[in-house]
Every structure is written in C-alpha cells, then in structure tokens.
Amino acid sequence: MPGTLHDNGNFSVEDILVNPSHELSRIEPANYTPPVLPAETSDGERKIWELLATVPDPEVPVLSVVDLGIIRKVLIEEQIATSPELAATDTTKKNQAVVVTITPTYSGCPAMDAIALNIRVVLLQHGYRNIKIETVLSPAWTTEWMSEAGKQKLKAYGIAPPNPMQQVCRPAPFQQQEAIQCPRCNSYHTQLISQFGSTACKAFYQCQDCKEPFDYFKCH
Numbered sequence: 729m730p731g732t733l734h735d736n737g738n739f740s741v742e743d744i745l746v747n748p749s750h751e752l753s754r755i756e757p758a759n760y761t762p763p764v765l766p767a768e769t770s771d772g773e774r775k776i777w778e779l780l781a782t783v784p785d786p787e788v789p790v791l792s793v794v795d796l797g798i799i800r801k802v803l804i805e806e807q808i809a810t811s812p813e814l815a816a817t818d819t820t821k822k823n824q825a826v827v828v829t830i831t832p833t834y835s836g837c838p839a840m841d842a843i844a845l846n847i848r849v850v851l852l853q854h855g856y857r858n859i860k861i862e863t864v865l866s867p868a869w870t871t872e873w874m875s876e877a878g879k880q881k882l883k884a885y886g887i888a889p890p891n892p893m894q895q896v897c898r899p900a901p902f903q904q905q906e907a908i909q910c911p912r913c914n915s916y917h918t919q920l921i922s923q924f925g926s927t928a929c930k931a932f933y934q935c936q937d938c939k940e941p942f943d944y945f946k947c948h
C-alpha cells in the first residue's frame with residue numbers, strides 16, 4: 729500500500745489527502761442506518777457518529793462499523809491552544825480533537841487496521857484534523873452490541889445473525905442443537921457443517937429444507 733504507514737498504524741494527513749488510493753469504500757446509501765444515540769449526545773458528536781455509520785465492515789460490507797457495535801465512544805476534546813502566538817492574541821482559541829474508541833470483534837482481528845484507516849479517512853475528508861483512534865480490548869466485544877438494524881442487514885445479506893447470547897452461548901457453546909435460522913427460508917431445520925465459515929467469526933451451516941448453505945455469525 730502506498731503512503732507512509734507509521735508504527736501506530738496511522739497515515740499522516742498528507743498521505744491520505746494527496747493519495748487517491750485512500751478513497752476507500754463507503755456503505756451503500758440503501759444500507760445506511762442512522763445511529764441510535766442517547767438524547768444527551770452533543771451535535772458535534774452526533775455528526776461524527778453519522779459519518780462513522782458510512783464506514784463499512786470490510787468483511788460484511790452491508791454493515792457499518794456502527795451497526796456492528798465496535799464503536800464504543802466518540803468524544804470531542806476541546807483543547808486550549810497553548811502556543812505562545814495564540815496565547816498572546818486570543819486566549820479563547822481552541823483546537824478540537826476527536827477521539828474514537830473502538831473494540832475489535834475479536835483480538836487480533838485482521839480487519840481492524842483497515843477499519844481504523846477507513847474511520848480516519850472519512851473524518852479527514854470532512855475537515856477533522858486532530859483524530860485519535862483508541863483501541864480498547866476490555867470489555868470484549870459481544871454480538872449483543874450489534875444493532876437490530878445490523879442483524880436485519882446481515883440476514884438480508886445471507887448470513888444468519890447471532891442468536892441472543894443467553895439462548896445459545898451460555899449453556900453449551902458448541903452444542904449441536906443450536907437453533908440457527910436459515911436466512912433464506914427462515915427454517916430452523918438447519919445443520920452445522922463446520923465451526924469455521926468464510927472467516928473465524930462465522931460458522932458454516934446448511935438448511936435442510938431449502939438446501940441453502942450459509943454462514944452464521946457466531947455469538948461471542
């Protein structure tokens with residue numbers, strides 16, 4: 729990949745703005761779901777969440793990183809400029825820093841670098857300059873953080889969405905009788921073919937009624 733990848737996985741502003749190869753994929757307008765946010769979310773933070781909802785998950789491009797639930801926090805830090813020039817002229821002048829906290833779907837997920845880069849690019853393209861992307865591993869991501877809209881989109885894409893954790897994950901993680909619904913015909917008459925589907929996050933199933941083979945997004 730062209731450009732200078734720094735040790736922390738961040739491209740410089742110049743790398744991204746001058747290099748057209750950083751024009752990365754965006755979620756299709758039909759798949760855009762506005763983020764569901766608490767009422768007290770500030771307008772500035774709301775705008776950032778809405779931008780993040782256009783960043784697709786590289787593995788399931790109909791899902792945004794917001795649908796997937798890996799964006800844990802968005803914070804705008806007002807930083808008072810401390811340079812002597814600014815202090816002399818305008819003591820109220822501030823710089824905004826955007827801090828986006830993400831939690832990978834599993835530690836060592838190879839898509840996370842692409843996701844962090846995608847987030848940085850979309851924010852840069854909308855005029856944000858001071859961007860920090862922080863990765864937090866604990867508490868670990870759980871499929872319960874996936875939005876309802878995300879689960880519906882996953883199903884429409886042909887991947888069975890994760891079942892609620894208390895039904896499947898807790899009693900016996902690998903029991904054979906998991907009732908996984910076929911995303912094509914909605915039958916529960918499905919069979920586990922392999923614990924690993926197209927990626928480590930998914931298991932491979934086949935529907936016994938319509939014979940459709942499909943990935944199931946494992947709960948964890």
Ligand SMILES: [Zn+2]
Binds near residue numbers: 910914915936937
């Ligand atoms: Zn089926």
